[in-house]
Amino acid sequence: MTTINDIAKRANVSRTTVSRALNNSGYVSEEARKRIMKIVEETGYMPNQSAKSLRTKRSGVIGVILPRLSTETSTRVVNGINEVLAKEGFQILLTDTELDKKKEIEYIRLLKSRHVDGIILLATNVNDELIQTIRDVDLPFLAIGQDLPEVTSLVYDDYHASADLTNMLIHKGHHKIAFIGVSRDDPSVGIMREQAFRDVMEREGGVIKDHWMGTGDFSIDSGYEEMKKILRASGKNRPRAVYAVTDRMAIGAMEYLKEQGYRIPEDMAVVGIGASSLSQYVSPSLTTIDYFNKKAGQQAAELLLAKLKNEKVEEKFELTYRLILRDSV
């Protein structure tokens, strides 16, 4: 492996000059610069990033913490992040918490020790230890998906998105709507979306029944199972629509409905949230809400870059969404 010293020797200068030439800092004669660059070309020399990072305290690496590596949402966000960061010469150090809150905290520390320049967290929950850890590591930090106090957060407007979706159902004539949510550990998905649903239903005179309210775990299977439970518990007085807080659960619900011979949307309307690629190609195509995840990733990366340049950035950002009306309603 060639080092800066090798280059210096071959170019007959000190390594100081090589460093200056490479980083465009200080004065270097045109002559020396050319000589150095030529040798750099020839040898394919690349500065050792560990050494550089040790000295400068910057690594050109951004840590990204995901709840799950294999969901479309995560992938899209990472894609957006990467697009922006790669352009600026940053790399992504990826970690996957597998939805484990302990790991979330552990990884924040780990990334710090790995000298990342900043961290983007796709947050799924909010708790004091997490906030404390983020404060401790004292790095440019960005959260996506949950509103973390005193942390720059990009949040989806879950409340209004959910309210719009519910409203739409009601205005299409559905008053009896089943709901498939998730655990309240996840404030955005588990609480906000449900709250908006309940608020709108109440305001607009919809019918809410306890046994029409299911709780899944984000998976397609859980959507299927919850739908089954709801219909079995309902008997004759069944809901005429079902609102699942994620596309995957909505698609699970659709599967069960189709199996049981219900026609969608005539017998039962179905809606989800997320605009997954699945939602577009299932039959009938699923009405859903697009959260523009990729754009969220891009914006997060841009904000992080601004922070790295010591620009002041606001603390809260609300992301936009779009209702996509399709054939399932």
Place this chain on the structure above:
Amino acid sequence: MTTINDIAKRANVSRTTVSRALNNSGYVSEEARKRIMKIVEETGYMPNQSAKSLRTKRSGVIGVILPRLSTETSTRVVNGINEVLAKEGFQILLTDTELDKKKEIEYIRLLKSRHVDGIILLATNVNDELIQTIRDVDLPFLAIGQDLPEVTSLVYDDYHASADLTNMLIHKGHHKIAFIGVSRDDPSVGIMREQAFRDVMEREGGVIKDHWMGTGDFSIDSGYEEMKKILRASGKNRPRAVYAVTDRMAIGAMEYLKEQGYRIPEDMAVVGIGASSLSQYVSPSLTTIDYFNKKAGQQAAELLLAKLKNEKVEEKFELTYRLILRDSV
């Protein structure tokens, strides 16, 4: 930021002893060890990885190079890789070439300069400069998806998978099969799959016509467009089945067929490759081939770990696959 020196001072030992305690190397008295560990706990000290890596030449980071961050195949593979590596305390440094061959090479060098311990490349093409670069960086290296000479490669058995799929179509009574492939830049997908198709068709008396052979670009849209072209060019004597080399293109083709009122599979059978989650939920569900991408990722990671431990590993590995028969045939 606390360093090893801070710990040493507070524990009244030299940093050598702290290092030994932390790495379980050499002798450390039980007493000293306890004192050190206690302070480490209290301060939440984590060794600076840049310094460590500079000295030891190992970073605990594995570079992963993807052709595209946002495909299901990539995601599954990365997921498998991460599962295995995380367990061993490795992190993933992610790069996305956006299908650019230049970047592929650039990133290999970059990862080297970042001191990664090894590289896993999801390869999409094979060329001399690539091989040369891999040889140059001289790192534990693993390729997935293409057979790179003199590089440990995990390859999908594209030829036999494609042959099986074609055979299946023929034995279901389809002799007139359209084919939607991709550019020959990609040996595995662009050449092997087509070659197997042609070989089987010839052997089994299938009908191949030039205007039944399309070339897409992996996207759903391109599947749609190619299907349109093929049917328009065919007139009355149209194919009775279409084999697209990826699920996404198959789904695009299905979209067009459905739009035009063809019944699947009665009027036209459709098959793809990849076992995407889409394939399961489109209507009718798509017959496809599962390449077990996640397992491929796991195996790649395991092999890389073996290499890191200086174990000898073979150069070529053939991955298994599974034909999934669904309703589109």
Place this chain on the structure above:
DNA sequence: CATTGGCATGTAATCGATTACACATTTCAT
């Protein structure tokens, strides 16, 4: 009792970069 070897710890070199500071030379304004 002298010697050997295990245990515990410390000193200082080292990894490969950046950078404060010093020094020499050239340029330029007054």
Place this chain on the structure above:
DNA sequence: ATGAAATGTGTAATCGATTACATGCCAATG
């Protein structure tokens, strides 16, 4: 002509860890 400013280069310290080598102690061995 002269001092100040600009230009070009080098010396050596530094970042935070690991590790070869040295040293001292103590118990066991013959």
